[in-house]
Amino acid sequence: KQEVTQIPAALSVPEGENLVLNCSFTDSAIYNLQWFRQDPGKGLTSLLLIQSSQREQTSGRLNASLDKSSGRSTLYIAASQPGDSATYLCAVTRGTGNQFYFGTGTSLTVIP
Amino acid sequence: GAVVSQHPSRVICKSGTSVKIECRSLDFQATTMFWYRQFPKQSLMLMATSNEGSKATYEQGVEKDKFLINHASLTLSTLTVTSAHPEDSSFYICSASRLGNEQYFGPGTRLTVT
Numbered sequence: 001k002q003e004v005t006q007i008p009a010a011l012s013v014p015e016g017e018n019l020v021l022n023c024s025f026t027d028s029a030i031y032n033l034q035w036f037r038q039d040p041g042k043g044l045t046s047l048l049l050i051q052s053s054q055r056e057q058t059s060g061r062l063n064a065s066l067d068k069s070s071g072r073s074t075l076y077i078a079a080s081q082p083g084d085s086a087t088y089l090c091a092v093t094r095g096t097g098n099q100f101y102f103g104t105g106t107s108l109t110v111i112p
Numbered sequence: 113g114a115v116v117s118q119h120p121s122r123v124i125c126k127s128g129t130s131v132k133i134e135c136r137s138l139d140f141q142a143t144t145m146f147w148y149r150q151f152p153k154q155s156l157m158l159m160a161t162s163n164e165g166s167k168a169t170y171e172q173g174v175e176k177d178k179f180l181i182n183h184a185s186l187t188l189s190t191l192t193v194t195s196a197h198p199e200d201s202s203f204y205i206c207s208a209s210r211l212g213n214e215q216y217f218g219p220g221t222r223l224t225v226t
Contacts, residue, residue, distance in 0.1 A: 036217075043205060043219035089155060097144050097209055102156040 002027045004103035006090060012109040013080055021075040021106045023090035028071050030092040034100070035064050035075050038087045047088075048075070080110045114140045116208045118218035125196055126226055132192045133221045135206035141186035142208035146215070147179075150203040159204075162189050196225040 003026045013019050023033070032051045036044040048057045048064040050073070056065040063076040073090055087107045091100040115138040125131045135145055144163050148156040160176075162168040162183035170176045180192040189208075193200055201224050209215040 041203075041222065044217045046217075049214070091156075093215070097211065099146055099158045099161060100148075100156070100207070100215065101158075102148075104155050 002030075002092060002094075002101040004090060004092060004101050006088075006103040006106050008106060009104065010107040010109075012111060014111050015080060015082060017080050017110075018076065018078050019080055019108070021077070021088050021090075021108070023073040023075070023103050025071045025073075025092050025101070025103075028068050029094060030068065031095045031098070033064075033066055033073050033090060033092045035062075035073075036089045036091065038089060038105075040087075044089070077108075080108075082110045082112045084108060085110050114138075114208075114210075114214075114216040116142075116206065116216045116218040118204075118206060118221050120221060121219065122222045122224075124224045124226060127197055128195055130192055130194045131196055131223060132190055133204055133206075133223070135189045135191070135208065135218050137187050137208040137210075137216070140208075140210050142189075143186065143211045144209050145183055145189040146207045146209075147181060147189075147191050148205045148207070150205065150220075156205060159191075193223065196223075198225045201225045 007022045034049045035047040050057045050066040061078040066073045087105045089105045090103045117136045119134045147159045150156045159174045160168045160170045168181035183189040205220040206218045207215045
């Protein structure tokens, strides 16, 4: 069964710092990997989606990489802002009609 | 992008009663819908997968007689929590996908059982 782990569980950084969130998964037979943001008590906001054939995706200050063979992904956030404070979840799926396996999440706090 | 809605966004019910949560795909036909549950400070865990017109497939440990899922149309799936107990209090999120396309998540429903 696919298991997804995120490290660290919590992270607190001063505003302006660059930071990296880590995600690892046990089964490399994935279709895609997706990073989400979740604000307290809210639903999921999709940030970046990486297809299994891709190695990275970028959107604004966010860059996500994927190393499928080693079962790892990273989310890089440049020049962090207080508005980036949220829980970040990574999730993998084996296909478009298949469930997502979610990671344990990283709770990020950016201090002004 | 595709939009998935959930109703209600928040619901409080008394122990022993039943509550229904709706998940709708607003601008596409969803052949498959998924129901996830998230307990406080935990990640999302799949409860069940439903395909339009067929019975839902439940994950191990999820009681199918307690969590009734109906996917009667290509735009609507419902989750009914029967005889709710306080331990059923959780955040319930659905997602929807159309054949060969990505999944889209609803905004979630916060259930509190008193």
